[in-house]
Every structure is written in structure tokens, then in C-alpha cells.
Amino acid sequence: MKRIKDKGFILLTILAFIILTMLNRVMVTAQFFNPGMNLYYEPFGIRINAWLGDLGLLSVLVGLFLLLFKNKKYFILSVLGLGIGLSVLVFSLKIYQFYYGTAFSFFNARTFSNSAPVLGQQLTIHLWRNLFRMGQYIALIPAFAFIYIGVQLFTRKPFKDNPNWQDSARKRRFALSALLMGLMMSTFSQVVYYNHINNTFYEEHRNALKGVQTMGIYNYYLVDLINYTVIPQPEPVLETKPDLKAEVDAYIDNAKQSCPLNYESNPSCVNGELTGIFEGKKLVIFQLEAMNNYLINLSVNVDGTDYEIMPFMNSIANSNETLYYDHFYSNFGVGKTSDAEFAGLTGLYPTGQIVTYFDYLAENFETIPSLFKEQGYTTYGVNGSNESFYKRFINYELLGFDEFVPAERLLAENYYDPEINVINGWVDDTVIFDYVTDVLQKDEDQFIFALSTVSHTPYFDVEGITGVNVWENTIERDLGNYFDFNRRFDIVFEAFFQELENLGILEDTVFIMYGDHTGNMTMSDLEQIYPELTHQEFQELSHNVPFMIYAPGMDLSQYDLNTSMVRGQADIKRTVSNLFNLNEVYHFGVDITSNNRSYTYNPMTLDLFTDDYHMIVPMLYVSNSDYQEQAQTIADWFLEYKLINDAILKYRYFDNP
Incomplete structure (x- = not known):
């Protein structure tokens, strides 16, 4: 860097700070840099408003630093430090967005309170590695540029002769101008944002991604932080919003009907032919960690030979003893696995932006375990996480489980050796299967809800699991390891069922198996098996998880069922209630085995699925061109439905039903 006069160095620093920091915001708001997110389609004026908000806030900060520091060097260092x-x-927001598929908010900061240190360390390494591999390191380029300017500040010492401003009055006028102009710009941007969401879904339902894209990244997060830390959040009371309360009451009244009206205003009755067909049997629900539906019946061709990833799961899916639904979608939010649990056990959707288990769970939800308890069943919740993970030591009791079996209990009862039976920080799935096997040998009516955990992202190399399959050199990066982990799961799952058969108790039990959420593959990963993959197809593949009802010894193929209708995790409770003839009061969702049309959605990304189309609501994109002209109407209808579902949780409706 050639010799630059004092004023030039100061001007260069300010311009570098403003320009590089403003350009860096594109890393969060441009679809090109966020292939796994559903960014909002905003009109040009709103996009300009977001730029204006950020530019205004940066101007305010520069003005404040000019007022605060008389010493030029300290001013430069403060600007550079802020820029870094x-x-x-x-870059941190990129890490969060890459894993969760949505924008961070301080109101969901409790996501990080889960006690899983090994997972946290591995995810950090994994996400950093993938972000750099995908070119997201660009977000750190401004930091290196500011560091370079800082080095020049100390090596060239441009302010050696005149360390302080000589014309303080002029500096003060410039600072005040920048400060006032910036305040006007950032305030104007905030006013536009609140007017933009006024009387819309987003006024009631705080959505960070919408705020970031409308108000600006830096501007929005400053407001979000102030709201979270300074402004008291009043206890939400539904009675203060009579119109919304009337809608919620009507929704609940409809759910109490034996054949509630579906989204097309048609009755959605259960399949009477299957009512109570499993009555008296035991039920085990396996929620399978990070298992996407594309794994089912998937083969990899190596040297002219096809090799199945999960041959045992394929055999179950294709058996006459199984109902396999291939258009089944996950309903998780930022709570990931726990949100999928909540949807499946209650029939309600999580809000998407708040971890349900942390903020919204109460003891009076009608749940699958509580319904089984009414029938005299003993209910078990089993998983390989520690008891505080997602507050399950409290929440499983609220959900109606008699017995909660976390890692601590499994260890205390000598089911595993932590030096041997732990993989990537998780208790091995074989331990879970051993425990379930022992419980199923008890002479009692049972409902068991068990989680597999080992196939949780990230998929680091593990001896005996990765690099041992024939596709090692055919399928690269995380996808290859993802296949390896699921192949290993398939092997131990087969051994579990074989043991039940050897014990002669397999046919006493019905098994429901479904994936909880995406395996977090990137588009570039999946392009190895789906060349020319589009964003819409990627989102559909990500949220499509398998769902199977497996009844050993029973021929389920005799029933004329359409197993390709759109279904989701929030439909599980009603389905189980019908198949086991439970006394369900609130009929949320549809009976999966019926031929009723329905919809399902991902609360976090707002992907909406029906039998006619897949709609990416934020982008107003509809996969079926026949519905594209109706996109805004569909989005408005959907968000109204979601608003009602979310109000049931937010306003704790079942505390005083």
C-alpha cells in the first residue's frame, strides 16, 4: 500500500467498512449462496428497503465512533474491529442457516442449550468444512481485508505526526450528519418492515428470515436483540385477540367432529375397514434419525452391479405385511428431532421458529401415549440421548410416558459400555434395540416409542462403518458416509427383528417406522444420484421421509389403499388411534390409511405439499404450473391455517381448553 495521507487512510477505512460489510450481507440474502433455504420473493422496493436499513445502521455506527474517539488510530481500530x-x-449465520435451513433469531437461541458436547463439536467441524467446500468462506473475506488494513495501520503509522483530529468541529458535524442520516434510514426501514407485515401472518408469527430480507441483516438483528433482552415480552393471551380466538375455537370444534372437514371442506373420516385391526397388539414406533425416503429401494451401480443401500428396509417396504407410504413428509422446525416427535405424538405442527419442547409443551395435550394409558397400556419412551436433551426428562412425562429410558438409565441398568457402545457421541442403536427386545418380552400391553440416533449428522469416519462398502469410490463426500451409516443401521435393524422372531414374539407387535428429518445432504451431494437437481426437487427430497406400518403375520395387501397420497408426521396420531381403536377426542390431520386428500408442510422452511403440487411458500413457487397463477391465494390460505395451529401452541390453548 503506497503512502496515503491521513484523510485518505481514514476515508479508505470508512469506505472499505461500508462497502465490504454491505456486500457481505448478500451471503445471507441471496439464493445463490443459500441453496438449501427458501428465501422470500420480495418486490424490488422491499429489497431496497433492506439495503437502506443496513446502510443506515452502519452509518450510525461510523458516526458514533467519530464522536467517541478523538484519536484517529482508535477510531480506525474500532471500525476495523466492528467490521471483523x-x-x-x-459467517456464523451461515453456519446456523446451513444446519437449520432458516435464519437465526435470538428468540430461538435456546436451541443451543441442549447438552450434547460431542455433537456440538462435530457439527461445528462439519459445518465449517462444508461451508468452505461450498465457497461460503467468501463471508470471511471482509475480515481479512480489515485485518490487512489494521496491519498497515501499525506498520506504516499514518497518524504518527497528527494522532488526533485538528478540526474537531468539522469532524463533529460530519459525525452528527452520518449519525442523523443513518438513524433516519434505519428507522425508515423499520417502519416499512412493520407496515409490510401489518395484518399479515408475520405480524403474529415472528420470522427472522422475513425480517432479515425486509429490514436488513444488521438492522434486524439489532432490533431482534433489543426485543429479546430489553423489551418485556407479555404473556400471550388469546382472549385479547377475539378474531383469532374465534378461528382457533372453530378449528378445535371441527377437529372434535368424527369426520372433520379437510382443507377442501370435504369430510375426512377414518378408514372404517381398518378400525381396530391392531387392537390388543403391542405397538412400537421407531422414529429413525435423519432417514430420507430416497434411501428406500435405492441402489448404487458399481462396475455394472447394483448394490442396495438398505436391503432389509427394502424388504420390509415391499412386503405384503407392510403399508409403505412414499409421499410422507417431515413436519419439523428448529427443534429438529424433538419437533418431529411432537408432531407425531400430538397431531399438531410445531411453529417452526421456536423449539416446542422448550417453550410450548404442557401436560394436557392429547397424545398417543396418553391415549394408550387410558387403555391400560404401559408406555415407554426410549432413546440414546442424555435425559436433559430437549428437556425430555420433563417433557416425556408431560407427553404421557410411564417410563422414560434415556442414556443414563441404560447405563445404570448395564445395557452398554460407554467405552465401546458409543458412536459419534450417541449410544449405539444396538443398545436401544436390546432394551426394546427385553421390554417386549414382558407380559403386559405396551406402547414403546424409540429413537434411533447413530445416523445423526455429521457423518464422520467411523471404523467398521464408513469406507467398508463397495460404493466407497463411487459416492463421494458426506453422501458416501451417509450411505455407510444407513447401511450399518440396516444391518443392526435386521438383527433386531431376527432376534424377535427367534424369541417367538415378532407377530405380537405392530411396528410403525418413519424418518424424523433430512440427512442434511447438500445439493452438490445429491447431484451424484440426481443429476440436474433443481431447488424445488432438492427441497422435496430433503423433506420426504419414509413411513411404514409393519404388521408381521398380517397380510395388509388385501386392503385397497392408495399409499402414494401426501401424508405427514402430524397424521400419525389419528392413524394410530384408528388402527388401535383408541378414544381420541381431537382428530387432527387425517388417517393415513384413508383415501382422504390432505396437505402437510414443513413449519420451518414453509414447504407445502398436497397431492396436486409442492409449493415453496416464501418464493411463491408451485411445482404444478396449473396452480402458479393461484400462488398468492394458496399462500394466504396456507398461512391462515398455520396461524391457527401456531396459536394453539403460542397461546397455550390446552391449558384452558
Whole structure:
């Protein structure tokens, strides 16, 4: 860097800070850099408003620093330090967005309170590695540029002769101008944002991604932080919003009907032919960690030979003893696995932006375990996580489980050796299967809800699991390891069922198996098996998880069922209630085995699925061109339905039903 006069160095620093920091915001708001997110389609004016909000806030900060520091060097260092901090902030937001598929908010910061240190360490390494591999390191370029300017500041010492501003009055006028102009711009941006969401779904339902794209990244997060830390959040009371309360009451009244009206205003009755066909049997529900539906019946061709990824799961899916639904979608939010549990056990959707188990769970939800308890069943919740993970030591009791069996209990009862039976921080699935096997040998009516955990992202190399299959050199990166982990799961799952058969108790039990959420593959990963993959197809593949009802010894093929209708995790409770003839009061969702049309959605990304189309609501994209002209109407209808579902949780409706 050639010799630059004092004023030139200061001007260069300010311009570098403003320009690089403003450009860096594109890393969060441009679809090109966020292939796994559903960014909002916003009109040009709103996009300009977001830029204006961020530019205004940066101007305010520069003006404040000019007022605060008389020493030029300290002013430069403060600006550079802030620039580095904002660059790191953007990269951190990228890490969050890459894993969760949505924007961070301080109101869902409790997501990080889960006690899983090994998972946290592995995810950090994994996400950093993938972000750099995908070119997301660009977000850190401004930081290195600011560091370079800082080095020049110390090596060239441009302010050696005149360390302080000589014309303080002029500096003060410039600072006040920047401060006032910036305040006007950022305030104007905030006013536009609140007017933009006024009387819309987003006024009631805080959505960080919508705020970031409308108000600006830096501007929005400053407001979000202030709201979270300073402004008291009143206890939400539904009675203060009579119109919304009337809609919620009507929704609940409809759910109490024996044949509630579906979204097309048609009655949605259960399949009477299957009512109570499993009555008296035991039920085990396996929620399978990160298992996407594309794994089922998937083969990899190596040297002219096809090799199945999960041959045992394929055999179950294709058996006459199984109902396999291939258009089944996950309903998780930022709570990931726990949100999928909540949807499946209650029939309600999580809000998407708040972890349900942390903020919204109460003891009076009608749940699958509580319904079984009414029938005299003993109910078990089994998983390989520690008891505090997602507060399950409290929440499983609220959900109606008699017995909660976390890692601590499994260890205390000598089911595993932590030096041997732990993989990537998780208790091995074989331990879970051993425990379930022992419980199923008890002479009692049972409902068991068990989670597999080992196939949780990230998929680091593990001896005996990765690099041992024939596709090692055919399928690369995380997808290859993802296949390896699921192949290993398939092997131990087969051994579990074989043991039940050897014990002669297999046919006493019905098994329901479904994936909880995406395996977090990137588009570039999946392009190895789906060349020319589009964003819409990628989102559909990500949220499509398998669902199977497996009844050993029973021929389920005799029933004329359409197993390709759109279904989701929130439909499980009603389905189980019909198949086991439970006394369900609230009929949320549809009976999966019926031929009723329905919809399902992902609460976090707002992907909406029906039998006619897949709609990416934020982008107003509809996969079926026949519905594209109706996109805004469909989005408005859907968000109204979601608003009602979310109000049931937010306003704790079942505390005073």
C-alpha cells in the first residue's frame, strides 16, 4: 500500500467498512449462496428497503465512533474491529442457516442449550468444512481485508505526526450528519418492515428470515436483540385477540367432529375397514434419525452391479405385511428431532421458529401415549440421548410416558459400555434395540416409542462403518458416509427383528417406522444420484421421509389403499388411534390409511405439499404450473391455517381448553 495521507487512510477505512460489510450481507440474502433455504420473493422496493436499513445502521455506527474517539488510530481500530465482528457474524449465520435451513433469531437461541458436547463439536467441524467446500468462506473475506488494513495501520503509522483530529468541529458535524442520516434510514426501514407485515401472518408469527430480507441483516438483528433482552415480552393471551380466538375455537370444534372437514371442506373420516385391526397388539414406533425416503429401494451401480443401500428396509417396504407410504413428509422446525416427535405424538405442527419442547409443551395435550394409558397400556419412551436433551426428562412425562429410558438409565441398568457402545457421541442403536427386545418380552400391553440416533449428522469416519462398502469410490463426500451409516443401521435393524422372531414374539407387535428429518445432504451431494437437481426437487427430497406400518403375520395387501397420497408426521396420531381403536377426542390431520386428500408442510422452511403440487411458500413457487397463477391465494390460505395451529401452541390453548 503506497503512502496515503491521513484523510485518505481514514476515508479508505470508512469506505472499505461500508462497502465490504454491505456486500457481505448478500451471503445471507441471496439464493445463490443459500441453496438449501427458501428465501422470500420480495418486490424490488422491499429489497431496497433492506439495503437502506443496513446502510443506515452502519452509518450510525461510523458516526458514533467519530464522536467517541478523538484519536484517529482508535477510531480506525474500532471500525476495523466492528467490521471483523460483522464478518464473523455473517459467517456464523451461515453456519446456523446451513444446519437449520432458516435464519437465526435470538428468540430461538435456546436451541443451543441442549447438552450434547460431542455433537456440538462435530457439527461445528462439519459445518465449517462444508461451508468452505461450498465457497461460503467468501463471508470471511471482509475480515481479512480489515485485518490487512489494521496491519498497515501499525506498520506504516499514518497518524504518527497528527494522532488526533485538528478540526474537531468539522469532524463533529460530519459525525452528527452520518449519525442523523443513518438513524433516519434505519428507522425508515423499520417502519416499512412493520407496515409490510401489518395484518399479515408475520405480524403474529415472528420470522427472522422475513425480517432479515425486509429490514436488513444488521438492522434486524439489532432490533431482534433489543426485543429479546430489553423489551418485556407479555404473556400471550388469546382472549385479547377475539378474531383469532374465534378461528382457533372453530378449528378445535371441527377437529372434535368424527369426520372433520379437510382443507377442501370435504369430510375426512377414518378408514372404517381398518378400525381396530391392531387392537390388543403391542405397538412400537421407531422414529429413525435423519432417514430420507430416497434411501428406500435405492441402489448404487458399481462396475455394472447394483448394490442396495438398505436391503432389509427394502424388504420390509415391499412386503405384503407392510403399508409403505412414499409421499410422507417431515413436519419439523428448529427443534429438529424433538419437533418431529411432537408432531407425531400430538397431531399438531410445531411453529417452526421456536423449539416446542422448550417453550410450548404442557401436560394436557392429547397424545398417543396418553391415549394408550387410558387403555391400560404401559408406555415407554426410549432413546440414546442424555435425559436433559430437549428437556425430555420433563417433557416425556408431560407427553404421557410411564417410563422414560434415556442414556443414563441404560447405563445404570448395564445395557452398554460407554467405552465401546458409543458412536459419534450417541449410544449405539444396538443398545436401544436390546432394551426394546427385553421390554417386549414382558407380559403386559405396551406402547414403546424409540429413537434411533447413530445416523445423526455429521457423518464422520467411523471404523467398521464408513469406507467398508463397495460404493466407497463411487459416492463421494458426506453422501458416501451417509450411505455407510444407513447401511450399518440396516444391518443392526435386521438383527433386531431376527432376534424377535427367534424369541417367538415378532407377530405380537405392530411396528410403525418413519424418518424424523433430512440427512442434511447438500445439493452438490445429491447431484451424484440426481443429476440436474433443481431447488424445488432438492427441497422435496430433503423433506420426504419414509413411513411404514409393519404388521408381521398380517397380510395388509388385501386392503385397497392408495399409499402414494401426501401424508405427514402430524397424521400419525389419528392413524394410530384408528388402527388401535383408541378414544381420541381431537382428530387432527387425517388417517393415513384413508383415501382422504390432505396437505402437510414443513413449519420451518414453509414447504407445502398436497397431492396436486409442492409449493415453496416464501418464493411463491408451485411445482404444478396449473396452480402458479393461484400462488398468492394458496399462500394466504396456507398461512391462515398455520396461524391457527401456531396459536394453539403460542397461546397455550390446552391449558384452558
